[in-house]
Amino acid sequence: MINLEKIARHHLHHQPFRWAQVDGLYSPQDAAALAETYPCDHFKVVKGYGGEKDYEYEARQLIAMTTGQVVNPQALSPHWMALAQDLRSSAYRQALSALTGLDLSVAPMEVNLFHYGPGANLGPHPDLADKVVTHILYFNDSWNPARGGCLQILGSRDPDSVFEQIPPVVGNSAVLVRSDTSWHAVSRVVDDSPVSRRSITVTFYRPGSTSSMWPEGDDTPLHDYSPHRQGVTHGGADWYA
Numbered sequence: 001m002i003n004l005e006k007i008a009r010h011h012l013h014h015q016p017f018r019w020a021q022v023d024g025l026y027s028p029q030d031a032a033a034l035a036e037t038y039p040c041d042h043f044k045v046v047k048g049y050g051g052e053k054d055y056e057y058e059a060r061q062l063i064a065m066t067t068g069q070v071v072n073p074q075a076l077s078p079h080w081m082a083l084a085q086d087l088r089s090s091a092y093r094q095a096l097s098a099l100t101g102l103d104l105s106v107a108p109m110e111v112n113l114f115h116y117g118p119g120a121n122l123g124p125h126p127d128l129a130d131k132v133v134t135h136i137l138y139f140n141d142s143w144n145p146a147r148g149g150c151l152q153i154l155g156s157r158d159p160d161s162v163f164e165q166i167p168p169v170v171g172n173s174a175v176l177v178r179s180d181t182s183w184h185a186v187s188r189v190v191d192d193s194p195v196s197r198r199s200i201t202v203t204f205y206r207p208g209s210t211s212s213m214w215p216e217g218d219d220t221p222l223h224d225y226s227p228h229r230q231g232v233t234h235g236g237a238d239w240y241a
């Protein structure tokens with residue numbers, strides 16, 4: 001499903017921190033099927049205000065950090081199952097290791113899916129210190145950057161220090177190597193956006209880390225994603241940074 005060769009051979013930028021934009025990850029047929037069957041099951045609202053970051057979006061587990069297994073596979077299309085199996089493979093870890101120069105072969109990892117509805121955003125943050133590398137993959141069949149919802153590579157914590165903008169279009173992806181200066185943000189999705197901004201994040205952690213997004217014993221009820229849903233069920237608070 002994923003063109004791993006393309007990831008492994010891609011150039012890594014070193015300014016303003018270590019990152020890459022890798023596009024063309026799938027064949028046109030696979031890209032269309034992934035966009036068409038993007039999951040809408042088993043989501044929770046994650047919402048927060050103030051502090052270092054603002055955020056508001058809906059999240060679903062795809063691969064659990066504790067077990068390494070695909071979560072709720074019965075609800076996934078064959079294309080999404082194939083993508084999940086690729087992400088669980090050692091070949092995928094090898095490709096990202098080649099790109100970043102970091103050994104990710106045994107790093108704890110989790111994969112989560114996100115819908116960013118109208119008004120959703122993510123303020124400037126460098127990512128929590130227990131993260132090593134994040135690979136963010138996008139799934140909108142088309143996207144007008146004027147509608148917000150772009151990943152912004154920032155030169156500093158200043159939201160105006162935009163170095164590069166990455167639109168959330170299927171096949172496109174971003175690799176971020178976490179450091180104290182790996183500042184990035186997601187611009188606010190416009191209020192009248194007719195579609196959600198769709199992404200997954202693959203996160204590799206330092207040894208011994210736990211998932212702050214899906215803490216042990218979290219019993220937040222899950223629901224199907226609806227673009228018109230008001231945030232009634234709020235998940236954990238300060239799990240990212």
Ligand SMILES: O=C(O)CCC(=O)C(=O)O
Pocket residue numbers: 122127136150151184185186199201240
């Ligand atoms: O969705 C994106 O483009 C970025 C997400 C992100 O920065 C994060 O989840 O920490």
Ligand SMILES: [Fe+2]
Pocket residue numbers: 125126127184
């Ligand atoms: Fe982040």
